[in-house]
Amino acid sequence: MLHALSSISASDQYTHLNEIICLDEQLLQRFTGKCVIQPALSHLLVSLQANKTRPLYCWYNDKKVFSASLIEYLRRHTYRENIEPFRR
Numbered sequence: 580m581l582h583a584l585s586s587i588s589a590s591d592q593y594t595h596l597n598e599i600i601c602l603d604e605q606l607l608q609r610f611t612g613k614c615v616i617q618p619a620l621s622h623l624l625v626s627l628q629a630n631k632t633r634p635l636y637c638w639y640n641d642k643k644v645f646s647a648s649l650i651e652y653l654r655r656h657t658y659r660e661n662i663e664p665f666r667r
Contacts (some may be wrong), residue, residue, distance in 0.1 A: 602605050613631070620652070624648050625645065625646065625649050626646060627645075629647070629648045630644075630648075631647075633647060
């Protein structure tokens, strides 16, 4: 991938970078006021790392799961339907 990037001219790289910056600004404007930074949702809470100190949960090492603490937090602060995407 890096080799392919090195074949792009500096002016093209600058053009593409500016396009990414503009798209990022549009996305930020679109979702301003809709997304809230929640300090309680730290990396430790949202990742599997939080499970390492909990009995039973520390037995499983799957990178595609949320921590038990995050699910408990969401159940306390949101509607149940919002955190169960596969529920019918």
